[in-house]
Amino acid sequence: MSHGNMNLTLKVWKQKNKDTKGRFETYDAKGISPDMSFLEMFDVVNEQLISSGKEPIAFDHDCREGICGMCSMYINGRPHGPKDGITTCQLHMRSFKNGDTIVVEPWRSAAFPVIKDLAVDRSSFDRIMSAGGFVSVNTGNAKDANNILIPKDDADTAFDAAACIGCGACVAACKNSSAMLFVSAKVSQLSLLPQGKIEKQDRVLNMVKQMDEEGFGNCTNTGACEAECPKSISLENIARMNREYLGASFTQNKA
Amino acid sequence: MFCLIPLTHNFKYLFYTIMSKKTGFLSSSIGKKFLMGLTGLFLVSFLVIHVTLNSFIFFNDGGVSYNAGADFMAHNPVIRILEIGLFAGLLLHIFQALLLTMENRKARPTPYEVVNGGANSSWYSRSMGILGSLLLLFLVVHLSNFWVPTKIAVFNHTEHNTFAGMKEVFAQWYFVVIYLVGVISLLYHLLHGFQSAFQSLGLNHKKYTPLIKKTGIWFSIIVCALFAAMPITMFLGIIK
Numbered sequence: 001m002s003h004g005n006m007n008l009t010l011k012v013w014k015q016k017n018k019d020t021k022g023r024f025e026t027y028d029a030k031g032i033s034p035d036m037s038f039l040e041m042f043d044v045v046n047e048q049l050i051s052s053g054k055e056p057i058a059f060d061h062d063c064r065e066g067i068c069g070m071c072s073m074y075i076n077g078r079p080h081g082p083k084d085g086i087t088t089c090q091l092h093m094r095s096f097k098n099g100d101t102i103v104v105e106p107w108r109s110a111a112f113p114v115i116k117d118l119a120v121d122r123s124s125f126d127r128i129m130s131a132g133g134f135v136s137v138n139t140g141n142a143k144d145a146n147n148i149l150i151p152k153d154d155a156d157t158a159f160d161a162a163a164c165i166g167c168g169a170c171v172a173a174c175k176n177s178s179a180m181l182f183v184s185a186k187v188s189q190l191s192l193l194p195q196g197k198i199e200k201q202d203r204v205l206n207m208v209k210q211m212d213e214e215g216f217g218n219c220t221n222t223g224a225c226e227a228e229c230p231k232s233i234s235l236e237n238i239a240r241m242n243r244e245y246l247g248a249s250f251t252q253n254k255a
Numbered sequence: 256m257f258c259l260i261p262l263t264h265n266f267k268y269l270f271y272t273i274m275s276k277k278t279g280f281l282s283s284s285i286g287k288k289f290l291m292g293l294t295g296l297f298l299v300s301f302l303v304i305h306v307t308l309n310s311f312i313f314f315n316d317g318g319v320s321y322n323a324g325a326d327f328m329a330h331n332p333v334i335r336i337l338e339i340g341l342f343a344g345l346l347l348h349i350f351q352a353l354l355l356t357m358e359n360r361k362a363r364p365t366p367y368e369v370v371n372g373g374a375n376s377s378w379y380s381r382s383m384g385i386l387g388s389l390l391l392l393f394l395v396v397h398l399s400n401f402w403v404p405t406k407i408a409v410f411n412h413t414e415h416n417t418f419a420g421m422k423e424v425f426a427q428w429y430f431v432v433i434y435l436v437g438v439i440s441l442l443y444h445l446l447h448g449f450q451s452a453f454q455s456l457g458l459n460h461k462k463y464t465p466l467i468k469k470t471g472i473w474f475s476i477i478v479c480a481l482f483a484a485m486p487i488t489m490f491l492g493i494i495k
């Protein structure tokens with residue numbers, strides 16, 4: 001394995017906060033190992049910036065193993081970079097060539113205001129979840145799991161939808177900044193299971209209402225979200241949400 | 256009489272369910288897409304009639320069967336009513352497209368510096384607005400070539416030879432070019448739009464979606480090839 005033999009040029013978005021205008025700044029990333037993850041490369045660059053008395057680049061990260069959904073970099077025109085089915089933290093520098101210029105931008109959406117540099121505020125997703133992304137259950141002892149039988153296919157489909165980590169790559173990839181893939185995954189994972197079916201009408205109506213209020217765009221079925229999703233969430237979920245929303249709008253027994 | 260009062264109430268309720276500005280189905284993002292897909296498929300059904308009837312020119316009988324068909328379409332009262340529906344559907348499709356495009360623009364105030372759209376989607380799925388605008392421009396030319404003269408003839412109760420009009424238009428090379436650009440725009444608009452409409456209506460199924468996608472591709476190619484063949488064969492004098 002080779003160490004520290006890559007020299008790269010980074011063009012990174014710098015923005016003080018959501019109220020100021022941002023701009024690109026160019027950084028030299030020297031002595032980068034191809035075995036580093038993309039975030040580790042940023043750590044090295046930030047160390048160099050700090051030791052030379054400059055301000056480091058702010059970016060979001062947490063678990064660094066592809067499950068927390070925090071890292072959110074739009075790299076060379078693609079969310080989470082050039083590889084499919086992974087998050088930014090799972091992207092390695094061997095995916096780039098020595099001497100490359102890499103353009104790194106934050107997720108760009110009216111519903112994701114920039115907090116600082118590459119970190120964006122995704123609390124709009126949290127508000128969509130609070131609007132209906134839950135199951136109301138009484139507290140108490142956990143029931144025996146086999147009390148409610150669930151068809152294997154339903155369990156699998158629900159699990160595939162539940163793989164969504166809420167990173168927002170779907171919104172970032174969509175030319176319309178639509179959050180349909182995220183919301184539909186959350187609607188699906190609950191409505192496919194018996195415990196979630198009970199509230200499915202209220203859930204889909206409330207979550208879609210909140211999604212629209214947050215200022216996300218409208219889906220035009222380009223499929224960019226599905227292609228860029230680090231968890232490969234399927235477009236089938238969007239169709240499921242569309243028909244659940246249609247059904248709930250017209251049959252909900254409330255005035 | 257008794258049942259009339261709750262009935263009007265029910266209709267009012269249904270009207271609010273669909274149309275209410277704040278909570279109505281059509282004011283939601285999904286409702287708008289639903290209407291887009293529905294009007295799109297309605298316009299597709301019109302294309303089937305249009306291409307079938309126009310293909311009568313390929314009988315190459317000097318336009319006898321084609322003119323008979325055109326005459327039927329120009330005078331049949333059922334077709335006249337459907338024509339109003341067609342224009343309504345077209346206007347609704349255009350209006351929704353403008354509304355959705357404006358909302359989508361607003362959803363991303365700061366554009367990306369670098370966008371690698373080709374890595375995740377087809378260019379035509381991202382260009383439905385431009386393709387649709389080209390189609391609208393084409394429609395203005397197309398309607399003024401054929402629809403307007405026919406309407407004038409019907410209004411004046413005079414005979415109108417649509418086939419002769421077609422030959423006249425397609426004798427000019429620039430109209431042939433305009434029509435081919437229009438047909439190519441239609442091809443790509445349909446390639447995305449056909450299957451996209453089903454997805455918007457919530458129809459996605461392990462068995463049927465691959466079938467819908469293939470049908471969409473073949474439908475777009477066949478319809479557009481037939482449409483393109485009309486100005487070309489007439490310009491080259493194959494259809495006399």
